[in-house]
Amino acid sequence: MKTTLVCSGGLDSVSLAQVLAAEGRLSRIVSFDYGQRHRKELEFAAACAGRLGVPFHLVDLSGLGAALSGSALTDDVAVPDGHYAEDTMRVTVVPNRNAIMLTIAFGIAAANGDTAVAAAVHGGDHFIYPDCRPAFTDAFGAMQRAALDGYADVALHVPFVRATKADIVTAGAAAGAPFAETWSCYKGGDLHCGRCGTCVERREAFHLAGVADPTDYEDRVFWCAAVAAHVAGGA
Template identity: 40%
Template structure:
C-alpha cells in the first residue's frame, strides 16, 4: 500500500522561481522542472533600463507551459536611487571584479524580490523559492553572498505560519558551472538576455556580457545570441 504523503511533502512539489529571463535564472527554472517541481515563475519590472529579459522570460514560459507572472513594482524606483541599472547613469564596462561595477548594485533589490516571492509562495502553497545567486556575483553584490542567502532563509522559515525555504542551487559555483549544468540538460540559451544594455544586440563589453562570454568559452560552446562586438 502506498504511503500517504504528508502535507509538507505535497507542498515541496510546488516552487516559486524568481525568473529574470537571464541565463542564470533560465537554468534555475529548468533545474526546478528537471527536479520534478511544479513551477510558478515570477518576474519583476522594477524599473530596470530595459525589458528585454522580461520578454525572454515570457517567451520561455509560454513555450514550456509554465505558470508565469510579471509584476510591475517600478514605482519603488523612486526609493532605490544610485544604480546604473535603474538611473540615468552610464553602464560601466569591464569585468565584475572591477570597482566600477559596484554602480550596477540596486539597493536592497534581492531582499525586496525575495520577500515578494515568499509571499507568493505562501499564497500558492509552495515551500521553496528558487533563486539564482552564484559565486560570480559575490564580489560585487552583497545580496548574492552565502551569508545573505542564509540569513534570508532563516527569516523566511519563520516569517509566516507556513515555512518557505530560499533555495539557491548554484550558490557556491560560478556561471561556467551553471552553463555546464544547462548544457547537460540540453538547454538552448537563444531566448535569454544577459546584457545590461537593452539594444538590439548584446554589447559584449559590460560585466554581464563578459561573464556570460567567459562561461560559453569555458564550456567550448558558441553563445547563440548576437553581439555588437
C-alpha cells in the same frame, strides 16, 4: 517540492528554470519590473514560463525602483564596460533588490502552496552584490522561516550560490536550456553589447564551460581584451 522561481530572463535563471522543470519541481515563475533599463529581459522570462507551461507572475515595482536611485540599471548613469571583478561595476548595484524580490516571491509561494523559492544567484556575483552571497541567503532563509512560522514552510533554494557561471552553463546545457532565448545585457539594446560586465561574464562562462555561445554581440572583440586584463591583474 513545488518551487516558485524568481526569473529575470537571463542565462542563470532560465537555466535554473530548465533544471527545475526537468526535475518536475517548477511550479511558477515570478519576474519584477523595477524600472530597469534592460526591461526587455522580462519578455524572455515570460517566454520561459510559456515554454515550460507554468504560470507567469509579473510584479510591477517600477515606482519603488525609481526611489532606489543611483544605479546604472535604473538611472541615467552609464553602464560600465569591463569584467564584474572591477570596482567600476558597483554602480550597477540596486540596493536590497534581491531582498525585496525574494520577500515578495516567498509571499506568492506561500499563498499558492509551494514549498520552495529558487533564485539563481551565483559565486561570480559575490564581489559586487552583497545580496548574492551565502551569508545573505542563509540569513534570508532563516528570516522567512520566522516570517511564515505557523502559516507555511517555504525553503530558499539557491543551488548555484557557490557555483561559477561556467558551472551554470554546464548545468543548463545538460537540462536543455535554450541559451539563445535568454537576455543578459544591462544596456538593453537590440543585441547584447558584448562589453558590459554581464556580457563579458556571459561570454567567459560559455568559453570556460566549452559550450557554444549562440549569442549575437555588437562587439565581438572586446571580451578577449577584458578577460586578458582581468587575468593579468590577478583578480
